[in-house]
Amino acid sequence: MTEPTNNRLGWMLDNALQMPETLHAILLSADGLLMAHSQTITRDDADRHAAAMSGLQALARSTAEFCGGAISGWQQTVNEFAGGYVFLVAAGPGAYLAVSATDRVDMEAVSFRLQELVQRLGKELTSPPRQGIGSRA
Amino acid sequence: MASARSSEGIYVRATVRTAVKLLVVGHFAVGKTTFVGTLSEIRPLRTEETMTQAAEHVDDLAGIQGKSTTTVAMDFGRLTLNDQLVLYLFGAPGQHRFKQLWKDIATGALGALVLADTRRLEESFDIMGLLEELELPYAVAVNDFDGAPRFPEPELREALDLLPETPLITCDARDRVSSTHALIALVEHLLRRPVREYA
Numbered sequence: 001m002t003e004p005t006n007n008r009l010g011w012m013l014d015n016a017l018q019m020p021e022t023l024h025a026i027l028l029s030a031d032g033l034l035m036a037h038s039q040t041i042t043r044d045d046a047d048r049h050a051a052a053m054s055g056l057q058a059l060a061r062s063t064a065e066f067c068g069g070a071i072s073g074w075q076q077t078v079n080e081f082a083g084g085y086v087f088l089v090a091a092g093p094g095a096y097l098a099v100s101a102t103d104r105v106d107m108e109a110v111s112f113r114l115q116e117l118v119q120r121l122g123k124e125l126t127s128p129p130r131q132g133i134g135s136r137a
Numbered sequence: 138m139a140s141a142r143s144s145e146g147i148y149v150r151a152t153v154r155t156a157v158k159l160l161v162v163g164h165f166a167v168g169k170t171t172f173v174g175t176l177s178e179i180r181p182l183r184t185e186e187t188m189t190q191a192a193e194h195v196d197d198l199a200g201i202q203g204k205s206t207t208t209v210a211m212d213f214g215r216l217t218l219n220d221q222l223v224l225y226l227f228g229a230p231g232q233h234r235f236k237q238l239w240k241d242i243a244t245g246a247l248g249a250l251v252l253a254d255t256r257r258l259e260e261s262f263d264i265m266g267l268l269e270e271l272e273l274p275y276a277v278a279v280n281d282f283d284g285a286p287r288f289p290e291p292e293l294r295e296a297l298d299l300l301p302e303t304p305l306i307t308c309d310a311r312d313r314v315s316s317t318h319a320l321i322a323l324v325e326h327l328l329r330r331p332v333r334e335y336a
């Protein structure tokens with residue numbers, strides 16, 4: 001069960017944002033529900049971005065066959081904009097981490113930092129299976 | 138039902154414990170994006186694109202005026218029903234070419250609301266079939282389009298080949314109150330079912 005108000009891992013995302021030129025961070029379940037968000041972003045916006053990231057990941061994954069038969073295992077999606085980036089990476093079983101940054105961010109450093117964060121999140125993420133409707137977390 | 142939009146997540150109070158993911162599905166142009174937009178208490182997620190001539194022969198616009206865009210990925214909105222229940226509404230595209238994405242979006246959903254149009258009821262079968270394949274419980278809401286024929290409920294049930302327990306409601310996707318009732322009918326249907334574990 002995804003706990004909508006329990007932002008237990010939010011501090012880990014806040015820590016990661018100490019890196020220069022990063023903006024926001026969210027952690028989401030593969031089915032598009034928010035698991036944690038940085039303090040830089042409201043809950044309402046984070047909910048919407050979580051949903052969008054799950055759709056983005058699903059679409060990105062579906063493009064693997066465009067690479068030919070041998071490719072599998074989506075690892076990350078990077079969106080580049082005039083002025084910024086969005087990084088979406090796998091964060092353990094059934095979870096994704098999304099971080100945004102300005103266009104002045106050090107790409108290599110950010111990649112490294114994200115992997116580091118994913119490792120640490122992985123230790124915290126023992127996500128229990130979701131319960132049916134009406135159950136309490 | 139509060140209609141103000143929140144910016145600080147005030148509707149998701151600390152006591153809220155249960156997040157329920159629901160699908161809003163239906164064939165092309167049945168009103169899914171309208172429905173999610175009407176109900177969402179936060180700014181909805183939209184992935185609309187202008188329809189091209191390439192799709193003209195594929196996506197049938199007969200009887201739909203003023204529609205120039207179509208959803209290419211998904212819709213999303215959030216509705217806090219009460220202190221215990223927050224509904225996360227995921228709208229999936231209706232056209233067949235998006236079937237894989239549709240299945241991905243369905244992951245983790247507890248149930249679906251199928252929007253239908255009485256002028257093209259037969260186009261709903263595909264979607265109800267997919268839901269049955271995924272073993273997702275659903276309710277059907279007939280979206281009340283201007284000038285669309287109205288049928289008595291037994292006739293509609295027969296035309297849609299619904300099980301006796303499947304809820305059938307009429308709504309106007311542009312209207313908040315009637316759309317909320319459609320969702321509540323789905324939620325009550327889900328609550329009546331035995332609790333199922335979701336992995």
Ligand SMILES: Nc1nc2c(ncn2[C@@H]2O[C@H](COP(=O)(O)OP(=O)(O)OP(=O)(O)O)[C@@H](O)[C@H]2O)c(=O)[nH]1
Pocket residue numbers: 163164165166167168169170171172201202203204206207208230231232280281282283308309310311
């Ligand atoms: N009269 C009437 N019109 C509606 C209603 N719901 C939606 N519409 C109109 O029908 C058209 C199609 O609605 P959309 O919400 O775009 O439909 P959709 O199912 O999201 O369409 P796709 O994403 O392209 O499959 C729009 O022009 C709406 O304004 C309704 O309840 N009554």
Ligand SMILES: [Mg+2]
Pocket residue numbers: 169170171207208212
């Ligand atoms: Mg739409």
